[in-house]
Amino acid sequence: MNRRRRVGFQRLDDGRIAVRLPAAVRSFVAAAAERLRDVGTAPGSPGFARLFGRIDETADADDPAYVLARQLAVDEAVAAVAASTEKPVIDLEEAEAWLAVLGMTLSRRMEELGVRTEADRAGIAREDEAVIRVVYALQAGLIDALDEREPAPRRRASTARTVGVVGADGAEIDGVTVELVAGDIVRQPDVDAVVNAANAQLLPGGGVAGAIHRAAGPELAEECRPLAPISPGEAVITGGHRLANPYVIHCLGPVYGVDRPEDELLAACYRHSLELADRHGLRSVAFPAISTGAFGYPMERAAEVALGTVLKMVGRLESVRKVRFVLTDEGALQVHRAVLQHLLEQ
Ligand code: APR
Numbered sequence: 001m002n003r004r005r006r007v008g009f010q011r012l013d014d015g016r017i018a019v020r021l022p023a024a025v026r027s028f029v030a031a032a033a034e035r036l037r038d039v040g041t042a043p044g045s046p047g048f049a050r051l052f053g054r055i056d057e058t059a060d061a062d063d064p065a066y067v068l069a070r071q072l073a074v075d076e077a078v079a080a081v082a083a084s085t086e087k088p089v090i091d092l093e094e095a096e097a098w099l100a101v102l103g104m105t106l107s108r109r110m111e112e113l114g115v116r117t118e119a120d121r122a123g124i125a126r127e128d129e130a131v132i133r134v135v136y137a138l139q140a141g142l143i144d145a146l147d148e149r150e151p152a153p154r155r156r157a158s159t160a161r162t163v164g165v166v167g168a169d170g171a172e173i174d175g176v177t178v179e180l181v182a183g184d185i186v187r188q189p190d191v192d193a194v195v196n197a198a199n200a201q202l203l204p205g206g207g208v209a210g211a212i213h214r215a216a217g218p219e220l221a222e223e224c225r226p227l228a229p230i231s232p233g234e235a236v237i238t239g240g241h242r243l244a245n246p247y248v249i250h251c252l253g254p255v256y257g258v259d260r261p262e263d264e265l266l267a268a269c270y271r272h273s274l275e276l277a278d279r280h281g282l283r284s285v286a287f288p289a290i291s292t293g294a295f296g297y298p299m300e301r302a303a304e305v306a307l308g309t310v311l312k313m314v315g316r317l318e319s320v321r322k323v324r325f326v327l328t329d330e331g332a333l334q335v336h337r338a339v340l341q342h343l344l345e346q
Contacts, residue, residue: 110331111299169337171344176314178307179324180340182333185288186215188326189244192282193237195273197290198250202228202236207293217242224250232259233268237276247282249273253291256298263305266291270309277320284322289332299332303339311343 113124121129170179185194185208197208202224204213213220219241227236227250235251251273254265269290277285289306291297310323327333 110329171340173311173314176317176320177322178310178340179322180333180336181324181326182330183326184211185286185326186211186243188286188324191245191284191286191324193247193249193277193285194243194245195285195287196248196250197288197293198252200229200252202230202250208288212248215243216240216248220248233265233272235269235272235276237280247280249276251290253295256291256296266297266302266305267309270306271313274313274317274320278317281319283319285320286324286326288326299335300339303336307336307340307343
C-alpha cells in the first residue's frame with residue numbers, strides 16, 4: 001500500500017496545496033468540527049475536553065482517525081486537521097504550519113511513550129504504533145508537496161546575510177551549511193569533530209557519552225581525565241582515538257530545571273564548541289541534541305536555542321563550513337526542521 005498516495009497533499013498549478021485525506025479521516029474530522037461548533041468551544045478549554053468525551057462515546061475505536069485523535073489527545077493537531085478539512089485547499093504557509101504542528105505533536109507523544117529510537121517502537125502498543133505511522137504518512141505527504149513547489153523568494157533580514165535552502169533538511173547561511181540528519185553521532189565519518197553530550201567528569205555514561213566512549217575506546221577516557229571536571233556550558237577538545245573523526249568536543253549541557261539560566265547555558269555549549277572547532281581550524285562539526293536526553297530539556301525549546309545560537313555564530317566562523325545536527329529519530333528531526341525553517345523566515 002502506498003501511504004503517500006492515500007494520505008497526502010498535492011500541489012496545484014496555482015501553487016496552493018490540496019489536501020487529500022482518506023474518507024475515514026475526512027468524516028471523523030468533519031464530525032469533530034461539527035461538534036466543535038455545537039459545543040461552541042475552543043481547543044484547550046474544558047468544553048473541548050467534554051468534546052473528546054462525546055467522541056469517545058460515539059467513535060469507532062478501530063477508525064485510524066479516531067485512534068490518531070484520541071491517542072495524541074493534543075488539541076492543536078485536531079484543530080489543524082479540522083480546519084484543513086473544512087477548507088481542502090490550503091496555502092503554503094498553512095501547510096508549513098501544519099507540518100510544524102504534526103512534528104511537535106508527534107515528538108511530544110513519543111516522549112510520553114519513551115520512544116527515542118526506532119528500536120523502542122517494537123515495545124509499544126499497537127494503537128500507539130498506528131498513530132506514529134499515520135502521522136509519519138501525513139508528514140511525508142506534506143513534505144513531498146512542499147518540495148515540489150517552486151522556490152519562493154526568501155524574505156531577507158535587514159542584515160546582508162545570504163540564505164539558501166539545501167533540500168528539506170538544511171540551509172546555507174553566509175557560506176556555512178547547517179544540516180539536519182537522523183542518525184547516530186558515532187556514524188558521521190565525514191566530519192572533523194563530533195560533539196559529546198558529556199557529564200562533568202568526562203566519563204563514559206549513557207546516551208551520547210556512552211556511544212562515543214564505546215566507539216572511541218578507553219584511551220578517550222584517559223585523555224579526558226586531566227581535563228575534568230567541566231561546568232555547564234563549558235567545552236573541551238580531545239582526539240577521536242578509534243572514532244573515524246579526528247576530534248571530539250566534550251560539552252556539559254545544563255540539567256533542565258536545575259542548572260540556571262538553562263537557555264544561556266545551553267547556548268554557551270554550542271557557542272563554545274564552535275569557537276573551539278574554529279580555533280583548531282576544523283571545517284565540520286556534528287552535534288547531538290545536547291541536554292535533551294538524561295538532562296531532560298524539552299526538544300523544541302532545545303532546538304530553538306541550539307539552532308538560534310548556530311545561526312547567530314555562522315557569520316563569525318572562519319574555518320567551520322559545515323554544522324550538522326544528528327538527531328536520533330524522525331520526531332526530533334521534524335522538530336528541528338520546523339524550528340530551522342521558522343528561524344530562517346524571521
Ligand atoms: N547519536 C545521536 N544522538 C543520540 C545518541 C546517539 N548515539 N544517543 C542518544 N542520543 C540523543 C538522545 O536521544 C537525546 O535526544 O541525544 C540527546 C542527548 O541525550 P543524552 O546523551 O542523554 O545527553 P544529555 O541529555 O545532555 O545528558 C547527558 O547523560 O549519559 C549521560 O553521562 C551523560 O551525564 C551525562 C548525561
